[in-house]
Amino acid sequence: MAKDLAKYAKEKGVKFFLINFTDLFGFQRAKLVPTQAIGGMQKDGAGFAGFATWLDMTPGHPDMFSLPDASSVIQLPWKPEVAWVAGDPMMDGKLVDQAPRVVLKKLVKRAADKGWMMKSGVEPEFHLINADGTDISDARDIAEKPCYDQSAIMRRYDVISEICSTMIELGWGPYQNDHEDANGQFEINWNFADSLTTADQHAFFKFMVKEIAEKHGLRATFMPKPFAHLTGNGCHVHVSCWDAKTGKKNLFHDKKGDLGVSEFGYHFLGGVMKHAESLVAITNPAVNSYKRINAPTTNSGATWAPNTITYGGNNRTHLVRIPDEGRFEVRIADGAANPYLLQAAILAAGLDGLENKIDPGKRLDIDMYGLGHTVKGAKKLPLCLIDAIRIFGKNKTMRATLGDDFCDAYIKLKTRDWNQYCQQLTQWERDTTLDC
Numbered sequence: 001m002a003k004d005l006a007k008y009a010k011e012k013g014v015k016f017f018l019i020n021f022t023d024l025f026g027f028q029r030a031k032l033v034p035t036q037a038i039g040g041m042q043k044d045g046a047g048f049a050g051f052a053t054w055l056d057m058t059p060g061h062p063d064m065f066s067l068p069d070a071s072s073v074i075q076l077p078w079k080p081e082v083a084w085v086a087g088d089p090m091m092d093g094k095l096v097d098q099a100p101r102v103v104l105k106k107l108v109k110r111a112a113d114k115g116w117m118m119k120s121g122v123e124p125e126f127h128l129i130n131a132d133g134t135d136i137s138d139a140r141d142i143a144e145k146p147c148y149d150q151s152a153i154m155r156r157y158d159v160i161s162e163i164c165s166t167m168i169e170l171g172w173g174p175y176q177n178d179h180e181d182a183n184g185q186f187e188i189n190w191n192f193a194d195s196l197t198t199a200d201q202h203a204f205f206k207f208m209v210k211e212i213a214e215k216h217g218l219r220a221t222f223m224p225k226p227f228a229h230l231t232g233n234g235c236h237v238h239v240s241c242w243d244a245k246t247g248k249k250n251l252f253h254d255k256k257g258d259l260g261v262s263e264f265g266y267h268f269l270g271g272v273m274k275h276a277e278s279l280v281a282i283t284n285p286a287v288n289s290y291k292r293i294n295a296p297t298t299n300s301g302a303t304w305a306p307n308t309i310t311y312g313g314n315n316r317t318h319l320v321r322i323p324d325e326g327r328f329e330v331r332i333a334d335g336a337a338n339p340y341l342l343q344a345a346i347l348a349a350g351l352d353g354l355e356n357k358i359d360p361g362k363r364l365d366i367d368m369y370g371l372g373h374t375v376k377g378a379k380k381l382p383l384c385l386i387d388a389i390r391i392f393g394k395n396k397t398m399r400a401t402l403g404d405d406f407c408d409a410y411i412k413l414k415t416r417d418w419n420q421y422c423q424q425l426t427q428w429e430r431d432t433t434l435d436c
């Protein structure tokens, strides 16, 4: 539903628009545009120098314009004179193929052409920390098993309730808030939607949580593993596919299917299982991500981050869990995942699963943490970012589905990220190697 942003501003009393786009590393960029100029911007887009962001461009490239998608507009409940609108980067009159939102939109269209759409809900965990980022913000939050700690969530009631009330106002249907498994860690759950809406909401959620935390003198982080001894920040995704026409028929649901999942659902899952090893480059995109998925047991006794490629029923020790009829939960991603690429990666894998009727293999009903060693031949996730990037780089199916422009740019910039990390000399190296 296209909206006239100038009219919208007049009706809602909006003075400024944040015309946004999300780059390859998930950074959100924006121009703050006064309402007086929004008419022209809605037609032509807001101008950016693409190379100054995490996109693979040089100063020799022409201006890039983020064309606002008016259907995504959100008035900031905590600052109603400002509205946020997601944009699609354009250059020379064409969509920028490496831009994450463009990548996702193309796959959404490809699925729609086949008669279905992916719907998803995300669970981005975050820590509330002190302003300088050195520790969690609540000195009394020290329980060994702090998950669902009633007193700890009430000590952060002002922040969590403000975020949740904001989401109610936005109509997202939040339904629960909890203190998660790490000291200082929280999660807020809201209704699922089509994958593009969820991606826009996920992007906005990260922005909103940080802004509201800051208002309260705190800082929010979605970093996968901000503290070595505590559980890290995951971002589980609940997935189902629906008919594209009405969006009302769940194609994953079959009462007679195993665990209430249809053949369609199992083929989609087959794609996710087949490509999981490569998807990690996108779902777990930071050097730091691999300190979460390959972490030793934390203070609370769990990492909540399965690192073997298996699936099961309602069992949290597998990479994919089927918690209920008609959907499954991909438990691979972390807080650094780019909201758009996260959806695109799952969708791309699912498309291949459906097109080639991929069998996901046998379901396992064991505790993978305790008995994982008994499963012969189960693949493990890559141990570090560069391994993940190399595996992703060799995956021809992912390349064909996500596009050469995106894959080339992503692999190039992420390899640069890894090389920069390798230039760091750590205390651990000095401690263990000085006397070699």
Ligand SMILES: [Mg+2]
Pocket: 123, 125, 180, 187, 234
């Ligand atoms: Mg959680």
